[in-house]
Amino acid sequence: xxxxxxxxxxxxxxxxxxxxxxxxxxxxxxxxxxxxxxxxxxxxxxxxxxxxxxxxxxxxxxxxxxxxxxxxxxxxxxxxxxxxxxxxxxxxxxxxxxxxxxxxxxxxxxxxxxxxxxxxxxxxxxxxxxxxxxxxxxxxxxxxxxxxxxxxxxxxxxxxxxxxxxxxxxxxxxxxxxxxxxxxxxxxxxxxxxxxxxxxxxxxxxxxxxxxxxxxxxxxxxxxxxxxxxxxxxxxxxxxxxxxxxxxxxxxxxxxxxxxxxx
Amino acid sequence: xxxxxxxxxxxxxxxxxxxxxxxxxxxxxxxxxxxxxxxxxxxxxxxxxxxxxxxxxxxxxxxxxxxxxxxxxxxxxxxxxxxxxxxxxxxxxxxxxxxxxxxxxxxxxxxxxxxxxxxxxxxxxxxxxxxxxxxxxxxxxxxxxxxxxxxxxxxxxxxxxxxxxxxxxxxxxxxxxxxxxxxxxxxxxxxxxxxxxxxxxxxxxxxxxxxxxxxxxxxxxxxxxxxxxxxxxxxxxxxxxxxxxxxxxxxxxxxxxxxxxxxxxxxxxxxxxxxxxxxxxxxxxxxxxxxxxxxxxxxxxxxxxxxxxxxxxxxxxxxxxxxxxxxxxxxxxxx
Numbered sequence: 001x002x003x004x005x006x007x008x009x010x011x012x013x014x015x016x017x018x019x020x021x022x023x024x025x026x027x028x029x030x031x032x033x034x035x036x037x038x039x040x041x042x043x044x045x046x047x048x049x050x051x052x053x054x055x056x057x058x059x060x061x062x063x064x065x066x067x068x069x070x071x072x073x074x075x076x077x078x079x080x081x082x083x084x085x086x087x088x089x090x091x092x093x094x095x096x097x098x099x100x101x102x103x104x105x106x107x108x109x110x111x112x113x114x115x116x117x118x119x120x121x122x123x124x125x126x127x128x129x130x131x132x133x134x135x136x137x138x139x140x141x142x143x144x145x146x147x148x149x150x151x152x153x154x155x156x157x158x159x160x161x162x163x164x165x166x167x168x169x170x171x172x173x174x175x176x177x178x179x180x181x182x183x184x185x186x187x188x189x190x191x192x193x194x195x196x197x198x199x200x201x202x203x204x205x206x207x208x209x210x211x212x213x214x215x216x217x218x219x220x221x222x223x224x225x226x227x228x229x230x231x232x233x234x235x236x237x238x239x240x241x242x243x244x245x246x247x248x249x250x251x252x253x254x255x256x257x258x259x260x261x262x263x
Numbered sequence: 264x265x266x267x268x269x270x271x272x273x274x275x276x277x278x279x280x281x282x283x284x285x286x287x288x289x290x291x292x293x294x295x296x297x298x299x300x301x302x303x304x305x306x307x308x309x310x311x312x313x314x315x316x317x318x319x320x321x322x323x324x325x326x327x328x329x330x331x332x333x334x335x336x337x338x339x340x341x342x343x344x345x346x347x348x349x350x351x352x353x354x355x356x357x358x359x360x361x362x363x364x365x366x367x368x369x370x371x372x373x374x375x376x377x378x379x380x381x382x383x384x385x386x387x388x389x390x391x392x393x394x395x396x397x398x399x400x401x402x403x404x405x406x407x408x409x410x411x412x413x414x415x416x417x418x419x420x421x422x423x424x425x426x427x428x429x430x431x432x433x434x435x436x437x438x439x440x441x442x443x444x445x446x447x448x449x450x451x452x453x454x455x456x457x458x459x460x461x462x463x464x465x466x467x468x469x470x471x472x473x474x475x476x477x478x479x480x481x482x483x484x485x486x487x488x489x490x491x492x493x494x495x496x497x498x499x500x501x502x503x504x505x506x507x508x509x510x511x512x513x514x515x516x517x518x519x520x521x522x523x524x525x526x527x528x529x530x531x532x533x534x535x536x537x538x539x540x541x542x543x544x545x546x547x548x549x550x551x552x553x554x555x556x557x558x559x560x561x562x563x564x565x566x567x568x569x570x571x572x573x574x575x576x577x578x579x580x581x582x583x584x585x586x587x588x589x590x591x592x593x594x595x596x597x598x
Contacts (some may be wrong), residue, residue, distance in 0.1 A: 016428045017386040019355040027383040035371050100369065108420075111331050112427070113356045113384045256404025262333070 020112030022229030028114055028122025033129040036092055045087045045192070048132060054080040055203065056115055058145050066207055070233065077149070078157070078228040079140040079202040084134040085157070085161050086221060088194060091125050091188045092170035097123065097176035098184035106262050120173075127169060127204030131161065157231040163245045164224035170252035171220075195221040204229065220248040281345075283332055284309045284431045284462030289339035292486075299325045300448045301486035307464045307479075312457050314477035315466040316585075318593055322486035324364055325467035327433045330464070331361050345432055357385060360429030360571070363421045364436050364466075368408045374419050375404035378426060380382070385427035387420050398448055399424050413440030421449055425456065433457060434465040438472055450476055463583035470586040480585070497588050516587060520576035521568060525545035533567045534560055545590075553587070554579050 018024065055082070057063060058073040067075040100106050111118045139147075175184050194203055198212045200222025205213050212213045216222035223244035230237040285307035292300040300322040307313035315323045323502055327425045329341050332348035332355065341348055346355050368377055379393060382388035395401040398418045403411060411419065434453070438446045440446055453476055456463055473480050474494050482490040482497070490497060527542040528558060530552065534540040540554035552564065561580065568575055 006382065019384055019386050031369075031372070031376075031380050035369065039371055083576070102366030103370060104363050104365040105369050106367075107333055108361065108363050111356060111359065111361040112381055114351065115356060209347045240518060242266050263442065 006081075010077055021118065024114050024118050025121045025125065028109075028118060029125035029129060032096075032123055032126025032241065035096065036088070036126065036130050037133065039096075042092045042096070045058070045091050046134060047137055048079050048206065050084040050087065050096065050134065050139055053083065053140060053196075055145070058089060058142075061175040062130065063203070065203065071148075073142060073145050073147045074149070075234065076145045076202070077138070078232040079225050080142075081157070081161070081232075082164065082221075082225045082228040083196060083201045084138055085164050085224065086168050086201065087129060087192060088130045088134060088171045089165040091192045093123065093127055093169055094172035094175045094184050094188040097173060098179065098188075101176060101262070102181040110262065122167060127165060131165065133151075133235065143157040146248070151230045153231040153234055156237050157228055160224065160227040160231055160237060160245070162243070163242070163249060164227075166219045167224075167249040167252055168243055170249060172257045173260055174252060177256065177262075195219070197223075201225040218244055220245055223248070282308050284344055285313075285464060286342045287326065287330065287339070290326060290329060290336055290341060291338035292322075292334060293337050294331060299486055300329070303483065303486060304488055305481055307431070307462045308437060309462045310460045311459055311478040312453060312463045312465065312476050314473040314480045315483055316468065316470075316473045316477075316480050316589065317466075317483035318468060321483045321593075323483055325433055326483070327464065327466055331359065331433055332356075354576070357427060358430045360424040360427060360432040362424040362432070362434045362437060364439070366416050366420050368416060370409040370486070371407060373407050373416070374400055374404050374411065375525065377408060377419060378422050381423040381487065382426045387428065388426050389428055391426065394422050396427055397452060399445070414442050415444040417441055418445055418449065421452065425452070428459065428476070431462045432464070435469060437465055438467075438469065444488075446472075470584060470589060474585045482589060482592055489592050490588070494585060497585060502509070515580055516584070517552040517554075517561065517564065517578065517580050518550065518555055519552075519564070519578040520549050522575045527552065527571070529568055534563055546565055551587070 015129035019027075036046065054076060057065070057076040065072065065075060070121075098104070106116075107117065109119050114122070172188070175187060198208060198216065200208065200216030202225065204226060205222040208216055217226075217240070223241040227237045227241040227245065229235070230241070233240055237244065267555055283306050285305065287303060287305040290300050290303040291298060303322065305313070305315070305326070314581055315326065317323050325334065329336050332352045337348050343355055344358060346468060348355055348359075361410075372380070373390075375395065378400060382391050392401070395404060398421060400415075400419055400422050403415050406415075408416065408419070414517055417437065421434065421437060424434065437453075443447065450472075453463055453465070457478075460572055465472075467478070473491045477494060479491065479493055480497055481488045481494055523544070524547070525544070527544055527550070530550075531540045531542040532593070535554055540560075541551060542550060544550050554560065561578070564578075565575070
């Protein structure tokens with residue numbers, strides 16, 4: 001391959017410029033947030049389902065829970081918040097990204113000044129914004145039902161939520177960037193159901209049947225549930241849960257960066 | 264036949280002239296070992312419309328995706344405004360507008376919202392309302408992308424491609440699925456971009472689009488440029504090394520319909536005592552005769568038909584179209 005010398009990088013004073021990075025990412029974050037909050041199915045998974053579970057578990061005894069003498073609402077709410085985190089950062093994000101990938105949205109936005117990095121940053125901020133809405137709604141309902149969280153544990157709960165969001169967003173991108181959109185739709189919903197039933201989100205891993213008890217302890221869902229309960233019940237965040245979550249975040253983040261395909 | 268025209272797409276000064284907005288040399292891109300683009304050369308100038316014309320699967324989309332920085336070439340070089348589209352993506356993105364073949368528009372958002380969103384990525388975008396009106400996007404501004412027709416989506420995608428005032432625009436099959444009014448609106452805008460000094464690169468398999476819009480046409484097949492030139496150059500075959508020879512400039516195409524299965528070789532012989540005529544039957548009952556069409560030749564044609572008691576349904580005389588050139592170059596096999 002021979003060329004006729006280095007080409008001049010032509011760039012006049014009038015060359016079109018990009019908007020500042022902060023504004024690009026903020027615009028993308030707002031766009032992503034609106035997309036989730038406007039989509040009926042996404043709302044069902046991120047808001048309606050958690051609120052229904054919260055009210056159902058707190059007000060009825062359909063599911064036996066050993067609350068160790070605590071009020072049911074106090075025991076259940078941290079788990080529902082953990083579930084809400086998973087529904088947004090994993091299920092909702094995996095489905096949205098998978099269809100954006102199939103429809104060429106990821107490629108088109110990557111050619112604008114937003115770029116791939118800005119797109120990922122915008123998506124992450126969009127997830128966090130939806131989570132704020134979830135905390136307000138779910139927290140509001142829980143407080144109305146008599147929830148009295150350990151206020152001193154709130155900063156720890158926020159940290160745990162961020163770590164869980166990182167782990168499950170990485171898993172979402174891994175799925176969305178490797179499977180067909182229809183496959184992601186099925187898998188993301190199925191995994192959410194499995195994690196709710198046997199993943200240690202709502203029901204502590206220790207109260208699950210036989211082998212699930214051990215398994216769930218080392219799943220990101222079980223770790224997130226336990227850490228959230230530890231923080232908001234005032235019993236302290238178990239170190240093992242934080243280590244498990246951090247390890248999953250590292251592995252899933254590496255895999256997503258390695259295997260994600262834009263096309 | 265396709266190899267008989269030497270690609271002359273890259274001038275000796277390619278890449279050194281600031282006039283050359285896009286310079287592709289020896290581009291190779293393989294998918295799973297199969298070379299979709301196999302040594303392609305292309306130059307697109309500022310203030311000009313460069314068409315990449317070819318059948319489906321010729322490698323057009325892959326070529327522009329390499330120019331857009333969406334795919335990394337396996338061999339060869341791509342320079343856009345003097346930059347490498349992959350390595351210098353950050354510098355190029357504000358200056359390059361892209362319209363993808365599959366649109367790439369978020370399906371859940373409203374049309375106007377998408378356009379405002381893309382505009383927000385640029386420091387000094389075009390005025391969104393003016394652009395929306397130009398392309399008729401304002402008439403479906405509050406409709407979600409999911410509910411737009413194919414032509415409406417294409418117009419929105421074009422608006423998104425140019426809203427950042429780009430210096431280079433890549434349009435992949437811009438008028439696919441468009442109604443005639445939409446196409447005219449799109450072509451108007453493309454001409455305006457050219458007048459403003461923008462380098463427009465468009466892929467198409469529509470002959471009339473290339474013929475009406477393009478300053479230069481690169482005919483691509485099997486991942487290579489098999490002919491390049493202005494539309495008149497391609498039509499007259501006056502390119503260096505062209506297959507048609509000097510006589511081709513005078514040649515016209517006579518099209519007629521008659522009963523299927525006429526002896527085309529015999530007709531060619533009857534038309535030109537001294538040769539120079541070729542007759543083909545592209546579809547049953549529809550014939551093209553190419554050669555030095557003068558009144559006597561036309562009389563010989565009708566006489567030949569009369570001898571066989573065949574009444575022609577229609578006879579038209581005209582110069583070769585780009586479609587004729589294209590079919591000559593790429594062959595008539597379906598693919």
